[in-house]
Amino acid sequence: MSTIDRIEIQIRCPNGPQRLFMKLLSTGERPTVVPDLNLMELACSDCARQMKKTDKDIFRVLHRYAIDGSLVESVIVWIDETETVIGGFE
Numbered sequence: 001m002s003t004i005d006r007i008e009i010q011i012r013c014p015n016g017p018q019r020l021f022m023k024l025l026s027t028g029e030r031p032t033v034v035p036d037l038n039l040m041e042l043a044c045s046d047c048a049r050q051m052k053k054t055d056k057d058i059f060r061v062l063h064r065y066a067i068d069g070s071l072v073e074s075v076i077v078w079i080d081e082t083e084t085v086i087g088g089f090e
């Protein structure tokens with residue numbers, strides 16, 4: 001069994017019930033973050049379902065995270081495939 005101490009960083013939806021997308025396991029060294037490079041993008045069905053109630057033209061909602069797990073921005077993708085950045089909710 002490994003004796004390496006790891007810290008856990010949870011990647012969650014910033015909104016509503018805050019669905020857990022994934023966990024990052026780290027030995028403690030924070031990864032180097034270069035702004036706007038190497039973002040992780042996750043489609044969120046919870047936000048899409050909620051926002052479609054008021055706007056039927058929404059196709060999906062994406063959350064983008066830096067590699068240290070911090071939320072960078074959220075994006076609405078419309079059914080015509082254009083995107084609108086709506087910020088990070090935080």
Ligand SMILES: [Zn+2]
Nearest residue numbers: 013015044047
């Ligand atoms: Zn979400």
